[in-house]
Amino acid sequence: MKNSQPIIFTKEFTRQEAIPEEGIQRAVELMRSGRLHRYNTTAGEESEAALLETEFAAYVGTKYCLSCASCGSSIYLALKSAGVKPGDKVLCNAYTLAPVPGAIENAGGRTVLVEITEDYTIDLDDLDQKAGKSGAGYLLLSHMRGHITNMDRVVEICDRHGLVLIEDCAHTMGARWDNRPSGTFGKIGCYSTQTYKHMNSGEGGLLVTNDEAVIAQAILFSGSYMLYERHLSRPTTDVFEKYKKITPNFSMRMDNLRAAMLRPQLRDIETQCRRWNERYDLLEEALNKIDHIAVPKRDPREAYVGSSIQFTIDGITRQQVMAFLAECGRRGVEIKWFGWAEPNGFTSSFDSWEYIENLPELPATRKILDFMCDFRIPLTFSMKDCKTIALIIKSVVEDMT
Numbered sequence: 505m506k507n508s509q510p511i512i513f514t515k516e517f518t519r520q521e522a523i524p525e526e527g528i529q530r531a532v533e534l535m536r537s538g539r540l541h542r543y544n545t546t547a548g549e550e551s552e553a554a555l556l557e558t559e560f561a562a563y564v565g566t567k568y569c570l571s572c573a574s575c576g577s578s579i580y581l582a583l584k585s586a587g588v589k590p591g592d593k594v595l596c597n598a599y600t601l602a603p604v605p606g607a608i609e610n611a612g613g614r615t616v617l618v619e620i621t622e623d624y625t626i627d628l629d630d631l632d633q634k635a636g637k638s639g640a641g642y643l644l645l646s647h648m649r650g651h652i653t654n655m656d657r658v659v660e661i662c663d664r665h666g667l668v669l670i671e672d673c674a675h676t677m678g679a680r681w682d683n684r685p686s687g688t689f690g691k692i693g694c695y696s697t698q699t700y701k702h703m704n705s706g707e708g709g710l711l712v713t714n715d716e717a718v719i720a721q722a723i724l725f726s727g728s729y730m731l732y733e734r735h736l737s738r739p740t741t742d743v744f745e746k747y748k749k750i751t752p753n754f755s756m757r758m759d760n761l762r763a764a765m766l767r768p769q770l771r772d773i774e775t776q777c778r779r780w781n782e783r784y785d786l787l788e789e790a791l792n793k794i795d796h797i798a799v800p801k802r803d804p805r806e807a808y809v810g811s812s813i814q815f816t817i818d819g820i821t822r823q824q825v826m827a828f829l830a831e832c833g834r835r836g837v838e839i840k841w842f843g844w845a846e847p848n849g850f851t852s853s854f855d856s857w858e859y860i861e862n863l864p865e866l867p868a869t870r871k872i873l874d875f876m877c878d879f880r881i882p883l884t885f886s887m888k889d890c891k892t893i894a895l896i897i898k899s900v901v902e903d904m905t
């Protein structure tokens with residue numbers, strides 16, 4: 505390969521597909537009407553936000569859904585509505601995105617980080633041990649990059665320690681464990697509709713639950729004023745009576761414009777998930793054929809959505825990992841790495857979250873992240889593009905070793 509002209513990939517890893525035409529039409533209609541606020545409805549009219557909520561709840565099979573300003577804000581609302589009080593400890597896997605510990609800290613909680621294992625999911629033995637030791641009352645489980653751990657064991661550990669389970673499903677919208685939708689294993693599930701997730705409204709979040717006290721508080725916290733009756737996905741109004749004067753308004757609503765863009769995307773979500781997985785499966789197979797590279801095996805019960813791929817590179821030094829990333833970058837393959845000493849772009853690793861009290865050293869997680877590579881698989885990439893990417897990675901590794 506050394507002397508031949510290197511292949512260069514030229515597509516952008518951040519390029520998303522267009523919003524479905526139906527969503528654009530509806531969004532334009534709304535802009536012409538000026539009725540963008542979710543409570544700006546005429547008598548008997550159902551807002552786009554309220555309709556999206558009933559449709560999303562039906563999709564995941566929960567009783568209730570609330571649309572929010574972002575996934576981070578929905579996690580914050582979830583923690584508050586589940587009863588987190590200042591100083592309460594919240595367990596969380598250390599491999600996650602910054603808004604997750606951010607939401608815990610914002611809710612007044614204290615983040616207790618848990619190690620991960622070689623398959624990039626939470627270390628359940630460390631969880632079990634820390635649940636006992638820390639006195640935490642909550643587990644915020646982040647299915648980071650779509651990796652779902654053994655949820656039967658998670659539920660068992662939570663039950664045994666009396667932990668309230670909240671799932672961060674920013675990368676698992678459309679995914680299942682043992683045929684049950686991600687986000688329905690605990691008290692609350694939170695999803696993202698931010699541009700780089702499985703549905704795109706720029707920013708946005710969705711919170712689901714079967715618990716009427718949780719949804720009533722989440723609706724009030726989100727900024728419903730006394731207009732909660734206009735929600736379609738809600739319990740009877742007497743449930744709100746109990747909370748309406750003791751729940752501060754945090755103004756974290758979704759607007760109709762975003763809901764209008766999302767409703768047609770939700771109708772297509774299963775097709776989109778299949779398209780991601782075709783690309784993921786191709787990449788997984790091709791990457792696994794390269795020496796020094798391994799994509800961890802996934803449990804057959806995990807029905808994931810391969811909107812990004814992670815692999816571990818072994819037999820090389822940390823210095824060589826950096827050289828590998830740089831050369832891939834020169835050839836147009838943009839790989840993320842949680843091994844940088846300093847936070848970089850969207851990527852920051854747990855050891856830079858210095859606001860966490862008693863920030864632990866997590867040697868197992870550190871070592872895994874130092875050799876883990878990660879890239880998005882946008883649906884604007886064709887199958888041929890995926891083959892090209894794998895070919896470039898292969899040639900970079902071969903040139904190095």
Ligand SMILES: *Cc1c(COP(=O)(O)O)cnc(C)c1O
Nearest residue numbers: 574575576601603648674696698
């Ligand atoms: C993106 C992301 C979030 C936060 O989503 P926002 O909608 O941007 O707030 C939370 N968790 C994970 C794992 C994410 O990737």
